[in-house]
Amino acid sequence: MTDAAPVRATAAARPDAADPDGANPDPAKPDIRGAEFFDRVRRRLSLDVPAALRDLAAPAVRGDLDLDPETWKKAGVVAAKPAAVLVPVVDREIPTVILTKRTADLPSHPGQIAFPGGKIDAKDETPVGAALREAEEEIGLAPVLVEPLGYLDLYLTFSGFRILPTVARIAPDFALALNRSEVAEAFEVPLEFLMTPQNHRRKSRDWNGIIRHYYEIPYQDRYIWGVTAGILRNLYERIYRE
Numbered sequence: 001m002t003d004a005a006p007v008r009a010t011a012a013a014r015p016d017a018a019d020p021d022g023a024n025p026d027p028a029k030p031d032i033r034g035a036e037f038f039d040r041v042r043r044r045l046s047l048d049v050p051a052a053l054r055d056l057a058a059p060a061v062r063g064d065l066d067l068d069p070e071t072w073k074k075a076g077v078v079a080a081k082p083a084a085v086l087v088p089v090v091d092r093e094i095p096t097v098i099l100t101k102r103t104a105d106l107p108s109h110p111g112q113i114a115f116p117g118g119k120i121d122a123k124d125e126t127p128v129g130a131a132l133r134e135a136e137e138e139i140g141l142a143p144v145l146v147e148p149l150g151y152l153d154l155y156l157t158f159s160g161f162r163i164l165p166t167v168a169r170i171a172p173d174f175a176l177a178l179n180r181s182e183v184a185e186a187f188e189v190p191l192e193f194l195m196t197p198q199n200h201r202r203k204s205r206d207w208n209g210i211i212r213h214y215y216e217i218p219y220q221d222r223y224i225w226g227v228t229a230g231i232l233r234n235l236y237e238r239i240y241r242e
Contacts (some may be wrong), residue, residue, distance in 0.1 A: 030192070030195045030196070030236075030239075030240045032094070032095060032190075032191050032192035032195060033095075034091050034092060034093065034094075034095045037089070037095055037191065037239070038089075038091070038149065038169050040239050040240075041149045041150055041167050041239060042149055042150070044150070044238055044239055045149060045150020045151060045152065045167060045238065045239075046150050046151065047126075047128065047148060047149075047150055047151060048151070049126065049127060049151070049164070050151070050153075050154050050164070052154050052162070053082050053127065053154060053162055053164055054082055054162075056078070056080060060153075060154045060156055060162065061153070062152075062153040062154060062155045062156065062230070062234055063079065063155050063156030063157060063230070071210055071211070071212070071213075074210055075158070075207075075208075075210050077158055077160070078160065079156035079157055079158075079160050079161055079162050080160060080162065081119060081160050081161045081162065082119070082120040082127075082161075082162050082164070083117060083118060083119050083120055083130075083161040083162065083163045083164070084117055084118070084120050084124075084127040084128070084130040084131040084134070084163065084164050084165075084166060085114075085115040085116065085117025085118075085131060085134075085163055085164075085165050085166070085231070086115055086116045086117055086131040086132065086134070086135045086141075086146070086165075086166050086168055087115055087152070087165050087166060087167045087168065087231065087232075087235060088115075088116070088135065088141065088146070088168055088170045089167065089168065089169060089170060089191060090170045090172055090174070090188060091169050091170060091171060091172055092172050094190060094191075094192070095190075095191040095192075096188035096189060096190055096191060097188065097189050097191055097194055097232075098116075098139070098141075098170065098186060098187075098188055099113050099114065099115065099186070099187060099188075099189060099222075099224070099228070100113070100114050100115070100116060100138065100139060100183045100184075100185065100186050100187075101113055101114075101183070101184045101185040101186075101187070101222075102114055102182065102183065102184065103180070103181065103182060103183065103184045104184065106182065108159065111184075112225075112226070112228075113222055113223065113224045113225075113228050114227075114228055115165065115228060115231065116131070116134050116135035116138045116139055116141065117130075117131055117134045117135070117138075117163070117165075118130070118134045118138075119161075121133075127151070127164045127166065128148045128166050131148075131165075131166040131168075132146060132148075137179060138178075138179050138182055138183050139176045139177070139178055139179070139183055139186050140175075140176050140177030140178065140179075141170070141174060141176060142174065145170060145171040145173070145174045146168045146169075146170055146171075147168055147169040147170075147171075148166050148167075148168045149166075149167050149168055149169060150166075150167055151164055151165065151166055151167070152164075152165040152166075152167060152231060152234050152235060152238060153234050153238070155227065155230060155231055155234070157227055158207070158212070163227065163231070165231050165234075165235075167235065187222070189219050189222075189224075193219060194217060194219075194232050194235075194236075195235070195236050195239075195240060197236060199217050199218075199219075200215050200217055200229070200232075200233050200236070201215065201216045201217070201218075202214075202215060203215070203216050203225070214226055214229065214230065215229040215230050215232075215233045216229050217229045217232060217233075
């Protein structure tokens, strides 16, 4: 790993009203404070591994097509490969989430915004262990600075993965060393921005003749969409939706 460099997020303006082109009209905006957020996560999530991570017959309702479940049948897609990602929330006075931008020459999802993570290997004892390993390999995030808090819902993808996201508290004195073969950039986004439902826009596009519905959460000049935006939406629903 090379190029150790702390990452910081700049502030972003929040829209005052729902976007007319599909933003969620829910007017509620969570009051995001570090201690309160982490307390909520500990109360509402757990580190119990869902059976559906490996049991394809077990129910799993989140994913690329959870806004239109019937489309799975039309697409003929089977998500069968277990994977794990880290949702790293930095414990600052104003909490932030670390995201990465994939390099442009990767064979899958080049240049897209993502969480650190990847396939669960046989050597990984738990999904948390896989998420920590991948985060250290991709961005040099030391496991000693990470406190895993709980799993979000299993997320199924069109590319065949069954992703289990781990929400974790990150000590604010971290430094990163990016694996430049996979990660072009790491940056922070204010958690409040990501948890404001007016910023969650529902969109659709054609995929091989099938209309896919998905979320996008544009932030400054960065386009957060698809799996990453879907996981962030699930974080909002699990932690803040009553």
